[in-house]
Amino acid sequence: MTTALEPAERPSPAGAGPVAPPSYLRKPQRRAGILFALPVIVLELALLALPIAQAVYYSFTNWDGLKATWIGLANYQRLFSDSTFWRVVLNNLLLLAAVPVAILIPLLVAYLLNEHVSGWRFFRSAYFLPTAISWVVIGMVAIRFFAVNGILNHLLDAVGLGEINTNMLGGELSAMAAVIITFIWSVFGTNTIIFITGMATLDREVYEAARVDGAGAFTTFRLITIPMLMRFIQFAFILTLITAFTALFSLIFVMTGGGPGYGTTTLEFYVYQQGFTVGAFGYGAAIGIILFLVVFAISLAQLRLFRSRLD
């Protein structure tokens, strides 16, 4: 199925694809082109382009949903003096710091999976399963894992470490750690699949040659697998980072509600709080624009990485 999806010719990143028809056909073909493209254009203009333009505009106002007065850069200036905002940024940085872990564990496991021991197909399916599960459900179970009377403490009890009675969701930093552990668990399968796909493209003979030369498993991993998988690692890094910054709303909503305090409030959650709990639409829009700029920068970095590979 994967191969079926790959186009025969390597497409250029920009839109140069359409066939050049004989000149007497050009006009009808172009008219058809506009008609066929119209639905997606209208949809995206009305429900994506318009609101992002509005968000930019309203981020310069004190909008409350009804009235909006132009206040210039006041919302953005307010961000700098808003200590909660910096607390929120710190949480995003903690997520960023977790991304290498969320990459390395799947990389190691994919390396082992690639040995194709019996049952590896089942293992792969089991690892990938959380991809289909909503963050809400994952958060529901995660609460019961980290709770005072939860699974984690039962496990500690069982191995004789009962005196370490954790209450991870009770403290600001430990709650963030709980969210991060849950996040790493959730993206594990996706990243493993990405690396397995990558390893399938590697030449097995290189490994044989390394084995003949007496290289151990770790040396092979470090000197052959990682360098040859670099573009897959970059892709997984960007995907995981964007997930961390823009897809954890539901998990946080269910698991911690952003608390305790602002312990687990990230940028995307702060937009929701300011917009829909406080009712500060203008300020919320400004935070949303900051988030957009961050994601935009990450995406541009990705484009540059992919470009540089083509050169």
Place this chain on the structure above:
Amino acid sequence: MRLTRRQIGRAVVFAILAVVVVVMLFPFAFMAVTAFRSYDQYLLGSGFSLDSWSVLFDAIPVLQQLLNSTIVTVGAVSLIVIVSTTGGFAFAKLGFRGSGMVFLMVLAGMMIPMQSIIIPEFVNISTVGLVNQFPGAILVYAALGAPFATYLMTTYFRGIPGELIEACVMDGASYWQIFRKIMVPLAIPAITTVAVLQVIQVWDDLLVGLLFLQTPDVRTITVGLATLQTSRMVNVPALMGGSLISALPAIIVYLIFQRNLIAGLTMGVNK
């Protein structure tokens, strides 16, 4: 001797992978087992009971919300499939003045986080009176899912030879006929991938449902479940029952269409 060392190595690899499976599947086992205990049995740690299911069904209209999820998901995914298939055909094979630029603009939509537009989007949708109406949520989901879907379809259509279309035009077929009779049938694998990715995306989403479908009778099951948790319900078995029932459709889709999911995921790197 060398052979046995290799075998030991493989046994160790198997053991590590098996431990990881336990870590990945344990939460699902916990969810499934707990859902079939009463609250007392849950505290006790053993037993089997269907009590918590009635607690769950009393707390939220489960069947209604499952139906709501189905309506919203089918509606949004259909819309995404339609606009991305026609759009992909246009961008890949027909073209028009500035179509490359327009295509890039649509792709740029992938870079916009939902949270960055959600406030004006909510105000706009409520201005046209579509909050708490299925079409409102369906449109928002479609707009969020269409950019990636269009990218996927365009890439796929680019792989279909242009001579095929020229030949059909020579034979007097209209572009609509070419699309319906040739392009769509050829694109079934890509359409399936788009549909499966989006079904899971929409079914699992919280934020859009939370804001655009607020009253209990129009809520999706994912939102219904989240509101149970935030209403401080303490009956863990009932919560796990709700989790199980909301996850089950997505798990079934996953088990049937796993290959398409993987294909869609790896589209990004195989370029």
